Amino acid sequence: MEMALFGDNGSGKTDAWRSYERVLLPPVRDLHRFDTYVGHGGYEALRAVLTREEWTPGKVIEATKASGLRGRGGAGFPTGLKWSFMPPVEPGKPRYIACNGDESEPGTFKDRQLMEYNPHLVFEGILIAAWAMQIDATYLYVRGEYADWIRHMESELAMLYDKGYAGKRILGTDFSSDIVIHKGAGAYICGEETSLLESVEGKRAYPRIKPPFPAQKGLWGCPTTVNNVETLACAPLIINRGAEWFAGVGAEKHPGPVLYGISGHVERPGVYEYPTGMLITDLIEKVAGGVRGGKKLKAIVPGGASVPVLRADMIEGVTMDAESLREAGSMMGTAGMLVMDEDTDMVKFLRRVTRFYHHESCGQCTPCREGTGWIENLVTRIDEGQGTLRDLDILLELCDQMEGRTVCALADAAAWPVRNTIQRFREEFEAKCRQSIYAVA
Amino acid sequence: MSDFIKHPVVSLPDRAPEPVFSKKELVFTEAEKEQIETFRAQYPTPESAVMKTLWLAQEKFGFLPPEVIRLAADTLGIPFSLAYGVATFYTQYYKAQQGKYVLDVCTCFSCQLCGGYDMVRYLEEKLDIREGETTEDGLFTIQGVECLGACGTAPMLQVTNGPYVHNLSREKLDALIDALKAGKKPPFVSVTLPQDEDDLGGNRRSDAEATEVGQTPPAAETFE
Structure with missing residues (x-):
C-alpha cells in the first residue's frame, strides 16, 4: 500500500486531501x-x-x-x-x-x-x-x-x-x-x-x-x-x-495523519482520517456533507469541550493544526470537532458545558471545586431568565480566579469555554439578561 | 435558601447502613479468587488491583454496599478505607441498588444538540419515572450521563456499563425497551466510518453483525 504523497507541506489548503490514503484506519476488513x-x-x-x-x-x-x-x-x-x-x-x-x-x-x-x-x-x-x-x-x-x-x-x-x-x-x-x-x-x-x-x-x-x-x-x-x-x-x-x-504529511509544524471526529449539526458525522492542516471549511462542507438541512453555520468547537469556541466568521482560511488555530483564537485539542448551526442557543450550550465541568471536577482544589459549581449556577440563572448583566462580569471574574490556580488544568479547561463563549457571543447572553425578571442594571 | 442554589454541595452517606448481603453470601468463589490473583499479578502493589476487583464484585453482587467493598478490600489485603475511597470516587461503581437495566443516556453537549434530552424525557414518560429513578418492577433505571465517546452517532445510550445503542429515535427506544423486557440485551454494534461506506460494504468487522454509521442528527427539542 503505497502512500499517495501529500504534495508540498501545508497543502491541506488545496484539494490534495481527496487522494489521501488512510494509514491509521486503512480500509481492510477485520x-x-x-x-x-x-x-x-x-x-x-x-x-x-x-x-x-x-x-x-x-x-x-x-x-x-x-x-x-x-x-x-x-x-x-x-x-x-x-x-x-x-x-x-x-x-x-x-x-x-x-x-x-x-x-x-x-x-x-x-x-x-x-x-x-x-x-x-x-x-x-x-x-x-x-x-x-x-x-x-x-x-x-x-x-x-x-x-x-x-x-x-x-x-x-x-x-x-x-x-x-x-x-x-x-x-x-x-x-x-x-x-x-x-x-x-x-x-x-x-x-x-x-x-x-x-x-x-x-x-x-x-x-x-x-x-x-x-x-x-x-x-x-x-x-x-x-x-x-x-x-x-x-x-x-x-x-x-x-x-x-x-x-511531509499535512501541516509543516504539526504533521501526520490525524483522526478527525466530526459531530453535531452536520449531514455525515463520524470519524474521518485525513492529514493535519485541513481547512475547517473543507472538513465541514466537503468531508462531513455540510451543515444539516442546508442551514447556516453558527459556531464550531474545533477540539473537544475545553478549547475555545469559534464563530462562523472566524474560520475562513483556518486549518486544523496548532499554529493556524492558535492564530484564530482556539486550539487543536483532540481534533473532535463540534459543529453548531444557526438555531443553536449558545447560552444553553454553555450551560451544558459548565454542568459537565462541575460534575467532573475531582474536588481536590477549592478554586475548581467551588468555581465550577458557581459558574454552573450563574449560567443556569441567566438561561432561566433570572440573570443580570452584572452576572456576565462576575462569570469572567470567576474565570480569572480559577485559571492557573489549581493543581491540574481542569479549572483552566472549565474557564476557557466560559470566557470565550461569553466574549464571542456576548449579545446573546446580554439579550437573555435584558429579558430577565431582574432586567435593571 | 434562594432557589438560585440548585446544587447542594454535599450529601453525606449513611456510614453504617444495615448490610444488604448476609455473611453467607459475602464470599468469592475459588474461580473468582483466582481471577483476583491474576489482577494482583499485573501490578507491583495489591492496592492497584482494587479497581478490577471492585468491577468483579459489582458484576457478582450488582452494586457495592460497604460490606461488599470490605470483602474486596479483605481479599486483596488492603485497608477498607482505600477501597471505599476508590468505590465512591468513580461514577460507574454503583453505591446503591440499580434497576436490572441501567439506561445511561448521554446528554453531554454533542448529544444535547442532537436530542439527547429528548430521549431522556421520552424514556421518563414511557417508563413513568424520573431521571435517576428505578421502575417499580426493578427493571429499568434512567440516568443522564456525561460524554460516552460516541458523538458521531448521537443521540446514544449505554445499557448497564455494557453495549452502546447508537442513533437513537423514539421508535428505536420502544424497540429497545421491548427487547430488554424480553431479556434480550442489545448486541455489540460496530460503528462504520463514513469513509468506509463505499469500500467495505459498510462493515470492517465480520464478527459484528450490526453496524451503524453516523446519521444526520435530528433537531433537538429540549436542551436540559
Whole structure:
C-alpha cells in the first residue's frame, strides 16, 4: 500500500486531501484480528527495531523527533522530545508507559474507533515506544464505559502473548516488555496525565503537583511516560515509512495523519482520517456533507469541550493544526470537532458545558471545586431568565480566579469555554439578561 | 435558601447502613479468587488491583454496599478505607441498588444538540419515572450521563456499563425497551466510518453483525 504523497507541506489548503490514503484506519476488513494485521505487514516495524542494528533505542527517539509527531491527546506536545526526558536506565528501577485511552473529552470519539478497528497498531506502537525508552511494562488505560472494546482488546492481547509478540523475550530477542489493560470506572479527570497515574495505582484520581514530572516520578515513583493511544499508533508508521515521510504529511509544524471526529449539526458525522492542516471549511462542507438541512453555520468547537469556541466568521482560511488555530483564537485539542448551526442557543450550550465541568471536577482544589459549581449556577440563572448583566462580569471574574490556580488544568479547561463563549457571543447572553425578571442594571 | 442554589454541595452517606448481603453470601468463589490473583499479578502493589476487583464484585453482587467493598478490600489485603475511597470516587461503581437495566443516556453537549434530552424525557414518560429513578418492577433505571465517546452517532445510550445503542429515535427506544423486557440485551454494534461506506460494504468487522454509521442528527427539542 503505497502512500499517495501529500504534495508540498501545508497543502491541506488545496484539494490534495481527496487522494489521501488512510494509514491509521486503512480500509481492510477485520484488521482488528492478529492474523489479518500480520498479513498486511503488521509488526514488521516492531521486528525491525528489535532485530536491526541501526534501530538503537536512541535512533528510534531521534526518528520520532525528526518526524515532528505531536501528541494527539490535546496538548500537542512533541512526542520525541517527551520520550527523551526519560532518565537513563537504572538497574532495579522499573520504567513504565501509561497509554492514555481514557478519551472522556466531550466531542471526542476517535480513540474508540482506533481501538475498535486497529488495536494492533496501538499495541505495536506501544512496543516500539517501549523499546525506545527501554520500558518494563505499559499500562493501557481505557475508560470503563468502553467495556466491549476492552474485552475485544484483551482477547487480541492474549493472542499477542501466545505468539511471542509481547511479554518475555519478544520475537526471540532479549527484549521483554508487558502490556496490561487497566479499566477505568467513569471519571473525566483520569484523562489528565498525573491523575491517570493515580488511577492505575488504584487510588482516587487526584492529579499530582508537577514537578516532579512523570518522567522522573511516575507510576509507583518510577520513570513513566504518558502518551495518547493515537500518538503511539503513529510510531509504527514512522518506522515503516520514515520520519521524512511523516513530516511531509499535512501541516509543516504539526504533521501526520490525524483522526478527525466530526459531530453535531452536520449531514455525515463520524470519524474521518485525513492529514493535519485541513481547512475547517473543507472538513465541514466537503468531508462531513455540510451543515444539516442546508442551514447556516453558527459556531464550531474545533477540539473537544475545553478549547475555545469559534464563530462562523472566524474560520475562513483556518486549518486544523496548532499554529493556524492558535492564530484564530482556539486550539487543536483532540481534533473532535463540534459543529453548531444557526438555531443553536449558545447560552444553553454553555450551560451544558459548565454542568459537565462541575460534575467532573475531582474536588481536590477549592478554586475548581467551588468555581465550577458557581459558574454552573450563574449560567443556569441567566438561561432561566433570572440573570443580570452584572452576572456576565462576575462569570469572567470567576474565570480569572480559577485559571492557573489549581493543581491540574481542569479549572483552566472549565474557564476557557466560559470566557470565550461569553466574549464571542456576548449579545446573546446580554439579550437573555435584558429579558430577565431582574432586567435593571 | 434562594432557589438560585440548585446544587447542594454535599450529601453525606449513611456510614453504617444495615448490610444488604448476609455473611453467607459475602464470599468469592475459588474461580473468582483466582481471577483476583491474576489482577494482583499485573501490578507491583495489591492496592492497584482494587479497581478490577471492585468491577468483579459489582458484576457478582450488582452494586457495592460497604460490606461488599470490605470483602474486596479483605481479599486483596488492603485497608477498607482505600477501597471505599476508590468505590465512591468513580461514577460507574454503583453505591446503591440499580434497576436490572441501567439506561445511561448521554446528554453531554454533542448529544444535547442532537436530542439527547429528548430521549431522556421520552424514556421518563414511557417508563413513568424520573431521571435517576428505578421502575417499580426493578427493571429499568434512567440516568443522564456525561460524554460516552460516541458523538458521531448521537443521540446514544449505554445499557448497564455494557453495549452502546447508537442513533437513537423514539421508535428505536420502544424497540429497545421491548427487547430488554424480553431479556434480550442489545448486541455489540460496530460503528462504520463514513469513509468506509463505499469500500467495505459498510462493515470492517465480520464478527459484528450490526453496524451503524453516523446519521444526520435530528433537531433537538429540549436542551436540559
